[in-house]
Amino acid sequence: MSKIGIVIQREYCERVTKKSFIITTILMPLLMVALMVIPTIIMTMVGPSETTVLVIDKSNKIFQKLESNEDVKFIHTSEPLDSALAREDVGAVLVIPENIIEARGLALKYYSNGPSSMTTESLITRQINDAVEADRLKSYQIDDLAKILDDVHSDVALSTLRNDKDSEEATSSGLSYGIGIMMSLTLYMFLLIYGQMVMTSIIEEKNNRVLELVVSSIKPAQLMMGKILGVTLVALTQILIWGVLITCMSAFLLPALLPAEAMQDVAAVQAGNFAAVSNTENLEIIQAVSLLGSVGYVIKLFGLLTLFLMTGFLFYAAIYAAIGSAVDNIQDAGQLQTVIVVPVIFGFIFAMTAAADPSSSLAFWMSIIPFTAPMVMVARIPFGIPGWEIALSLVLLIASFVGMVWLAGKIYRVGIFMYGKKPTFKEIIRWVNYK
Amino acid sequence: MDILQVENVTKAYASHVALDNVSLNVPQGCVYGLLGPNGAGKTTLIRIINHITAPDSGRVILDGHPLTQNDVEHIGYLPEERGLYKKMKVGEQAVFFARLKGLSKHDATIRLKQWFDKFDISNWWDKKVEELSKGMAQKVQFIVTVLHRPKLLIFDEPFSGFDPINANLLKEEILQLKNEGATVIFSTHNMSSVEEICDNITLINKSRNILSGNVDELRRRFFGNRYDLTFNGDARALMEKLLPVAGEFTLGEPDGQGREHISLHLNDGASLRDLITIANENVNLAGFNESISSMNDIFIRAVKESESTTEN
Structure with missing residues (x-):
């Protein structure tokens, strides 16, 4: 096995076997379901307050x-x-x-x-x-008023169908919005939490003084890469487990929770037969359920989310690694971390506007620029955007990840031997030019 | 044959020059001392030999070819700043480091078991490092350094963190490894700690190699023909009388019994008999010894000489 492989293995095994990892991985989806189900249960049990x-x-x-x-x-x-x-x-x-x-x-x-x-x-x-x-109407003394009013009453709902797609698939912008924001939020959380993990683990190695021993056997850049890839695999493991759990729930739990007649409508929508839908008032909900209940759709979304999570994480983890190598403790990392936190937060804010208007040029550019691309792109994906945009965004993200790793490797290699003084941005940039 | 050659290595950081045109040769199978005060550049040199950092200019030749990343598998390095992963189990951790040095998981495990038996620490295998005492961790670190049977062993300040018992164990194991054919480089600022086991040394001061060579030769070169005299009588008068045969006098403090001390250098060609005769005629001689100079003295003299030549 290559040396990077050995490092990846160590990083991965150490994290995945941790109790905290196992617990959060299993509990998170349950917690999310509980958050949705418990209020309903409480409502039915306690009854409305009259x-x-x-x-x-x-x-x-x-x-x-x-x-x-x-x-x-x-x-x-x-x-x-x-x-x-x-x-x-x-x-x-x-x-x-x-x-x-x-x-x-x-x-x-x-x-x-x-x-x-x-x-x-x-x-x-x-x-x-x-x-x-x-x-007041009654005072006008119009005959058959009630009947006239009934005739006049209008109850229109919008059921959106994509005209520019090969297959006529039902979409619901409300649902897309919700899913977009959810995916963007997931990505945002993963980037910050797992990125932080890369950073703290590097700081820890530095403080433990174990680093010098490791880099006498493996190049610093390889060690950094191994660490980043190891943590990426941990993140992917977690998101995949969540994905499987959520897919299972959407496939089995949703039909069980909804009343039978609603499920008939859902089946009708899934079959593309809108005329058969009996209950037009809840069309939006039925569309949503039909989408979530279609396993293929969920897997497609999850696949793309995972892809952007991975590339986005690799990109940001490289920056986190460079910062971790430059400082001695987490406190000192605070100021340097703004380089990461600010774009990630901006990315999330842009993601919210992008989910509201996915085809705007702002949304387009923000989902191409690597710093904000992961968050903004996943917010747009549920709306069904052209494949070339996704591909372009991914290619740019991967290219900038490679560039960032190269840069971070240069900083890392010098930073890990710097103890004591907290470096300034200027000094860190200068390290890049060291031989 | 030289296992390691360092040729004109220079390394500069933003604020200072860590190594200034340093060259040295380490003969195969010797114990080599890399001596110098803190901050002289020893650790930088060791990092370059370990292929951790690259020199700005110059090169390192190991076993006849320029050093590459693959050569680190033949080097065992115990850094001055040493530590282990705290949360990892001792056995797993040792296997991890051994695999990084190119051993297979299987070989590493077998060899580790042998070493653990030898040091009588087999029951630590599943302990976490954070449960070990510092002395215990040091044993593990030593094993990790030598496990892959490196041709070249490098110990940076080896005795600084070790307790006396482990330090002794370390010394014995190192001599054992030397007998088995390994070459050992020691780096330390504490000269006396290594002079008894080093065959050759290099002194580094202010980024420069100021002195290299065989320990015995250096002793002779710097402190050959030096003698200490202890006597009752007039020290200044004696020194004047001794001028024809000796020089480089240093006058010591009189001791509690009022005896004077003089240290001197016997002139080339002068006989020791003459020196003693003159001394006997002029004072009551109480003691006469050949000076035993320590590496510390040599170091101080070498530093003074190099600094005076730089100033001139």
């Missing part, structure tokens, strides 16, 4: 049209305001004035015991407005 609203309807026209639901329960009262306000068994008191039908721009008084929720407030205003509108 607000009782005492209504003093001076107009006598509104109360009978207010509909109680699981959030709000309306109770009519003829008590005067003072005694109503004194009651402690109700959540709120609502006063409807006599002139509510005729008056314009009224502000109704809503006395709440304790904090009032925005959902409740908007529900109450909507119901009252509906009631007032209905009453």
Whole structure:
């Protein structure tokens, strides 16, 4: 086995057998599922918190049209305001004035015991407005009003199909947005967490004084490369395990969670048969589910994510390695690390704008420039961008990774023997020219 | 035959010159001392020999050919700054380093077991390094250095971190390795620690090789024909009387019994008998010895001489 191989093996085995690695690798996906499922379970178990609203309807026209639901329960009262306000068994008191039908721009008084929720407030205003509108319409005395209104009512949803693709596949920009941001966030996390790992492990070797022993057997640049590749493999192992777990969940868990009739719709969408979809109101959700439930799609996304994770990580890990070699402890690394953290954060910010408008020229350029490319590109990928853009971005990323490794190797080789003084950027740049 | 030749090696860093045109030859099968004060450039030279850093100019020849990366498999290096991976198990770690030196996993394991048995530390195999004491870690480091049976062994300040027992063990093992045919280079600023085992030395001071050669020859060259006299009497008067046969007097402090000390150099061609006769006639001679000079004295003299020549 080559010497780099031996170093890779050591780095990989040391990290993968760590308890913390095994635990986070298995727990993270479970935690994510738990985050989605637990609120639902709590909701069903505890039930909605119902607000009782005492209504003093001076107009006598509104109360009978207010509909109680699981959030709000309306109770009519003829008590005067003072005694109503004194009651402690109700959540709120609502006063409807006599002139509510005729008056314009009224502000109704809503006395709440304790904090009032925005959902409740908007529900109450909507119901009252509906009631007032209905009453006013009625005063025009139009025949068959209800039927006319029903006719007039429109309920349109957008179901987007890609025209520029070979196969007519269903897309949903809402879902793409969500997936894009998720992938970008994953990448962002991996770059920073695993990059930091490369750096701290180099600083540790330096502090342990084990480095001099290692570099007497292997070239410093080889050692650095072995370390970077070893950690990259660890990151890939983790993301692949997550990928498999998530794919399994999307393949088996989603169908189990959704009601059967929704699944029929999902199957219809997957088959490209939109006409068969019975429930147009939830089209967006059904499209989302159908996409996530299609294993091929998930694997394709994951493959690209992994590819960008790997190339992006190699690129940034090289910078992390150079910084780690230049300093004696993590504290000193802080200022130098801005070189990495700033572009990565910018990358994530651009990724969010790119997910909102994936075909803008800003999104395009940011997904080509290597510093921001990994984050921005994965945010755009779910929208289905041309293959040549992905290829160009990858090629540039790999090229700049090679360049960066060369540069980092030059710095590393000098930096690992520098103890004591914290170097400035200027000094580090000068190291590159040492023989 | 010389196993190692360093030819006109120069290495400069941004702020200082670490090595200035240094040349030296290490004969096969000897113990070679690389001596010099801290900061003289010894470690830089050792790193160049180990192919860790490259010289700005000059070259290193090992076994008759210019040094390449593959040659490091024939070199065993115990750095001054030594450490091990703290979280790794002792056995795994030793195998790791042995494999980096080109041994197969299988060979490394067999040889390691032998060494561990020899040092009676077999039960450490599965211990983590952080559980070991410093002395224990030193034994492991020594084994890692010699495991691949290198032709050339380099020890940088070998005795500085070792406790006396391990230092002794180290000395014995090194002489054993020398008997088996290995060449050993020692680097140290503590001259007395190695003079008894070194055959040849090089003194490095302020980035330059100021003195190279066989230890016995150097002793003779620097301190041959020097004698110490202890007596009761007038030291200055004696020195005047001795001028025809001796020179380079140094007057020591009188001891508790009022006896004077003089150290002197017998002139070439003068006889020792004359010297003693003159001394006997003039003072009450209490002691007469040939000076035993240490490497330390040689070093101090060599440094003074080299500095005066540089100034001139």
